[in-house]
Amino acid sequence: MAKNNIIKNILKRALYPNHLYKVLKLQRNKKRGHRHENDAQLKLYGKVLKGDFLHYGYYDNPNTLPEDISLNIFYTAQKRYAEKLVELITDKTNLILDVGCGMGGLLKLMNERKLKAIGLTPDINQINHIKQTYPNEVLHCKFEDIDSDNYIAQFATVITSESLQYLDLKTALPIIDKIMKPGGKWIACDYFRLGQAHEKSGHDWESFNTLLAEHGFKMTSEENITPHILPTIAYIYMWATQIGLPVKDFIVDKIQVKNPGLYYIIEQSLPEIEGKIDKNINIINPTLFAKEKKYVLMGIERI
Numbered sequence: 625m626a627k628n629n630i631i632k633n634i635l636k637r638a639l640y641p642n643h644l645y646k647v648l649k650l651q652r653n654k655k656r657g658h659r660h661e662n663d664a665q666l667k668l669y670g671k672v673l674k675g676d677f678l679h680y681g682y683y684d685n686p687n688t689l690p691e692d693i694s695l696n697i698f699y700t701a702q703k704r705y706a707e708k709l710v711e712l713i714t715d716k717t718n719l720i721l722d723v724g725c726g727m728g729g730l731l732k733l734m735n736e737r738k739l740k741a742i743g744l745t746p747d748i749n750q751i752n753h754i755k756q757t758y759p760n761e762v763l764h765c766k767f768e769d770i771d772s773d774n775y776i777a778q779f780a781t782v783i784t785s786e787s788l789q790y791l792d793l794k795t796a797l798p799i800i801d802k803i804m805k806p807g808g809k810w811i812a813c814d815y816f817r818l819g820q821a822h823e824k825s826g827h828d829w830e831s832f833n834t835l836l837a838e839h840g841f842k843m844t845s846e847e848n849i850t851p852h853i854l855p856t857i858a859y860i861y862m863w864a865t866q867i868g869l870p871v872k873d874f875i876v877d878k879i880q881v882k883n884p885g886l887y888y889i890i891e892q893s894l895p896e897i898e899g900k901i902d903k904n905i906n907i908i909n910p911t912l913f914a915k916e917k918k919y920v921l922m923g924i925e926r927i
């Protein structure tokens with residue numbers, strides 16, 4: 625009886641006009657909202673991952689097997705990634721801006737090194753966490769919306785760590801130029817698309833280099849760290865394919881046996897669901913990632 629009531633309530637909310645209107649209204653409001661202002665996914669990562677880092681990490685041994693990765697190994701890789709960024713900071717005295725500072729892990733490391741840094745993030749969960757955890761000032765906005773007139777030539781170092789991919793470059797590059805001190809450095813670490821990548825996240829590498837030159841920047845250091853971040857991607861891929869997919873098949877089989885009525889409702893949608901799952905798993909396929917993308921740690925200065 626309980627199962628029948630569940631199915632009845634689902635169909636009622638899906639098909640009755642007044643409920644259908646409510647569904648559409650909620651979905652429309654969701655689209656209008658700003659995901660970056662209260663990102664539940666980032667909030668989850670922040671709770672799961674200690675160290676307050678939200679990036680892939682850097683493995684000194686690029687041959688680390690996914691089966692050998694523990695949470696402690698992953699945490700160590702994340703800290704090592706942050707250390708690689710800090711090692712590129714040449715001005716140890718003046719102010720640093722961490723664009724897309726996440727949960728504040730890099731701010732913490734810079735605090736430990738007695739560096740002066742402030743963060744920037746549009747996410748309210750991250751703002752609240754940093755305010756409760758670290759003494760650093762944090763700007764609550766998208767980088768493109770920063771009041772650049774108030775920060776003209778204020779920062780000796782600007783850092784974009786896995787946040788560059790989200791920036792509109794034609795807007796962001798002039799802002800970086802405006803807020804960076806004379807002789808300042810922009811430290812960027814992110815992945816880029818190579819050629820016709822099937823998955824469109826990240827900026828195109830060639831286009832990025834062209835825009836750098838057009839806006840008066842030059843790359844003074846460049847390290848391809850793709851092999852050193854791949855173990856994390858391989859680890860996620862292993863969990864998705866060796867555990868996630870079998871669990872999904874188990875759940876579908878159980879529904880088919882235990883609740884054939886519900887299975888009948890979802891049966892026609894299963895191929896579409898399977899396709900979406902396969903598409904998302906391909907995004908974390910380490911072989912495809914290494915073929916189609918390049919993860920680069922860069923020091924960038926004005927020409």
